[in-house]
Amino acid sequence: MGRERGARALQDLQEHPCSARKLAERAAYSTIIQKSVPLPLPESRLVCLVTDLTMAIAAERTSQVAINYKDQDPVSFARMNARVQALLQAYAAANCHDWRSFARWSDAGYLRHLLHECDDFELMLICWKPGQTSRVHNHADSHCWLAVLAGEVQETQYRPVVPKAEAEAEPHAPAPLSGASPPELSALLLSEAEGSSGCSSLSSSGESNASFAAAQMQAQFSKLQEQRREQAERQAEEQEKGQAEVLCCDDLRLVRTQTRCVQVGGVAYINDGLALHCVGCPAAAECPNAIASTGTNTTSTAANSGSKGPVAGQGSCSGRKGGRAAAAMSSSGGLTALFGRRVNGTIGSGCADALAYPAAADGDMATANGANGWACTLHLYAPPIRRVKAYEAGGHVTECTPGFYSRHVLRP
C-alpha cells in the first residue's frame, strides 16, 4: 500500500514537476535525506532545479543509454541537452539568490562547492574572483554544462597540435582530440540555431532542439567534420606564421582555438569532445563592470563594458536570500581544491589532489556584485567527474581527482 502511494506520488511528480506540494510528497518517499545546514526551503528554485535535472537525466538513463559524452546516442543526447540547458537557463535567468548562501570566494583560487551528487550527475557551484582560472583540462568523458549566476566567465579552448610530419602524411585529418561525439554535434546544432551572429553563447531556447531528426543530425555532423578539417588547416597555417598561441606540456602541444565569454544568465556546454579548455573570471582590467544584465548575451571577445549588476531580490524565487551559510566540510576535512590555478602562485603547480586549501576569509563571504567583478557559475557534470587530466604550460599532463571546498545536500 505504502509502496503504491510512493510510486503514485513519484509518477505524479514526474508529470507535474516541481511544486512545493509535490516536493513534500517526494520527500516523504525518499529513502535517505542527508541534510547539511542551511538548506534552502523545499520550494526554493535550486531544490526544484535538482529535482528537474534528476528527472531530465533519468529519463534518458531508463532507456538503457549510458549517460556520458562518449557513449550516449546522439538523439538521446540532443533531447537531454535541450532539457538540461532549458532548466539551467531558466534558473540562471530567474535571478534567484538561493545559491548565495552556499557561495564562498577565496584569494587563493576559485572554490568549488558541491550542491548535489548522485550516480548520474553532480551539481557544483563555483566561485571565481577576477583573474582566477582553472587549468587547461579535460572532463573525462563527462558532459558539462555551465550557467553563469553572477559576473562573467571566459572559456578558452585548446586543441592538440598535429605534428607537422603527421599532418603531411594525412593532410586532411583534423586534430585527433576525440572522434565524433554527440555533444559536438549537439553544440553545432545549437550554434546553428542561434544564427551566425558571431556570438558564442550556447544558451538554448529549450525543447526545440529535441525535435532534430537523426538524418538531420547526420547531415550536420558531416558539416562539422568539414569545419574541423578547415580549422586544422587554418591552425597549420597560423603555426607556420607563428601566430597561434601554443601551450606545451610533456610532449603535447596545444593551440588555442577560441575564447568566448559567457555572461550572467548564459548557459554553455563544454566538453572534451569540443576541446580541452580552461575557464576563468576576467581580471578587472580586462573586464570593467563585469556583471552583465540578466539575459543570454555573450560576446566572443575578452573585453566587456557597459553592463549592469543583477537586481537583488527580483525574480520568482522563494526560499532564503543570502544569510549566514554553513560550509559543510567534506568527510576528509573538506578544504580540498582542484585543478584551479592559484592566482598568487603560492600553492604551486600540478593537480591539487586533496590539497589543503586555505579557508575563505570572512571578507570572502561577501557576495558577488557589479563593483567587485566576482563571478559565480553553476556546473553540471554528468556523470560526476572522477578523474581529469590537467595540462600545465611548461609542465606536465597530470591526472587528478576533483575535490571541493564545501559539500551540501540539496535533495528535498
Ligand SMILES: N[C@@H](CS(=O)O)C(=O)O
Ligand atoms: N571543470 C572545472 C571548472 S571549469 O574550468 O569548467 C572544475 O570543475 O573545477
